[in-house]
Amino acid sequence: MKGLNKSLLYSTLVMVALGLLGCNGSNAEKEIKEEIPSVNAFLLQREALTDTLVISGELQAFLQVDLYAKVNSFVRQLNVDVGSRVSKGQLLAVMDAxxxxxxxxxxxxxxxxxxxxxxxxxxxxxxxxxxxxxxxxxxxxxxxxxxxxxxxxxxxxxxxxxxxxxxxxxxxxLEIRAPFSGIITSRNVSPGAFVGAGAGAAPLFTLQEQDKLRLIIHIPESNAGSIRLGQSVDFTVRSIPGQVFSSKAARLSGALDNTLRAQRIEMDVANKDNKLLPGMIPEVQLALQSSGDDTFVIPQSALLRSSLGTFVIKVQQGKTIWVPVQTGISSGDRIGVFGSLSLQDTLISTVTEEIRDGAVLKGQLKIGK
Missing domain, CATH: 1.10.287 (Helix Hairpins)
Incomplete structure (x- = not known):
């Protein structure tokens, strides 16, 4: 009986010992998995980046107005028609009341x-x-x-x-005159027609100034801060293949559209030869430039895009830290990022999801450019 009790006690002690060894082995294995070998890193710097954004725009007349009758009247005389070039103050129509x-x-x-x-x-x-x-x-x-x-x-x-x-x-x-020089692009009445004034009335004419056009584009929120007044803009239109037109950014809305979440940019386009027409959809090539004063630039290989978000991996006190970032413009293998980062932070040059958050650096940290 005593021998049996000794055997049970011995078996219990062996099982407890094996359990403890198993736990220690598991923890050791976990610690090994959370350690990383030598890695290449770099010190975070600020730089200016440039890139080219290709976006569709719209050409509009620089000035456009619908001309209405000012009082209820009949059309006595029309002096112009569609396509007529008129000068400021020119008599376009005479009404009768x-x-x-x-x-x-x-x-x-x-x-x-x-x-x-x-x-x-x-x-x-x-x-x-x-x-x-x-x-x-x-x-x-x-x-x-x-x-x-x-x-x-x-x-x-x-x-x-x-x-x-x-x-x-x-x-x-009763006299309808041109408020500015331009081209009559539509005529909606004929002599003898009765025209009304006020809401719901149809315009007599549409007048456009086409010697100068507005090129309008909408820049996405991610690039809205990269455009400067006076910046050169090149564009092409399908109806004139092979010819590149140039203009400069003349007006920035300074706010994002509530629907498109984009900033409206306007360029003035000289059009003395009237090659370009309002309503054309040009393809605009816009050079984007970040400010070197506020943009952190990293190699594309240092950016980790995972199902959890976009991160860079910082090394601090021998451990890795996943830092969430937002991306800006990119140029080649370089990209601008924004987040909780500071100048001279140490970032890993080539990142993968195998480098876990909070991992301990076991090997050597090699700092490069």
Whole structure:
């Protein structure tokens, strides 16, 4: 019986010992797996990068306006048609509104009548005033009443003059003139047609300035800060193969579009020969440039793209740290990154997912360029 108890006790001790050895072996193996051999690294620096972005744009007329009738009227005369080149101030169309003629005649008649009334009241006041210079001949009340009538008649006269000026100005609305020099690109009415003013009315003409065009592009958020005013831009159009046109960035919106999440950039394009037409979709080649003052640049091999995100691997106090980053523009085997990084940080040159976060550097750390 005692021998049996000794055997059980011995077996138990052996099993416990084997278990402890197994745990120690597993931990040792885990520590070995978390150690990495010698690696190549570099010190993080700031640089300026350049790259070329190819993007579709749109050509628009530099100035464009739809010309509407200013009052309800009939089209009496059209002086231009589609394709007509016009100068600023040129008469494009003449409208007719018979009721405006009648209104002006009525105001003119009332004005003539009021002028006669005012002249009479003024003459009366002048006579009373001269007579009142002799004491006791004219009461002060009569003189004041005559002056009040004269002033009232004068006020009505001025009001009618203003009405006549307004009527003449309204007649000026019957003449449609070009607000700037350009080309008539559409005509929507014919002589004799009735045209209305206000919301819902159709335009008489569309006028465009085409000697200078706007080239409009939208730069994605990731590259929005890489464009500078005055930067050169080259583009081509399908209708003129083999010819490269040039322009410069003239206007930056300074904000991202809520829908496209992109910044609107406008370039002015000289078009004296009218080779280019509004509505064309050019292919734009845009040189992107990062600022060397705020961009960390690393080799492409130092960037780890995994299912968890985009990282660089930093070595600090003998251990590896996965640092999440965002990428900027790239040029060849170099790419700009942004994240919780500092100048002169030590980064591993060639990274893989086998280099785990928090691994211990077992071998030598070789610092290169």
């Amino acid at each position: 018979p009721e405006m003629n009648a209104q002006q005649d009525a105001v003119s008649s009332r004005l003539q009548s009021q002028e006669a009334i005012y002249m009479a009241s003024k003459a009366t006041y002048d006579r009373l005033f001269e007579t009142s210079k002799t004491p006791g001949t004219i009461s002060q009340n009569d003189l004041e009443q005559a002056q009040a009538r004269k002033n009232a008649d004068y006020a009505q006269l001025q009001a009618l003059k203003a009405m006549l000026r307004e009527s003449k100005n309204n007649r000026d609305y």
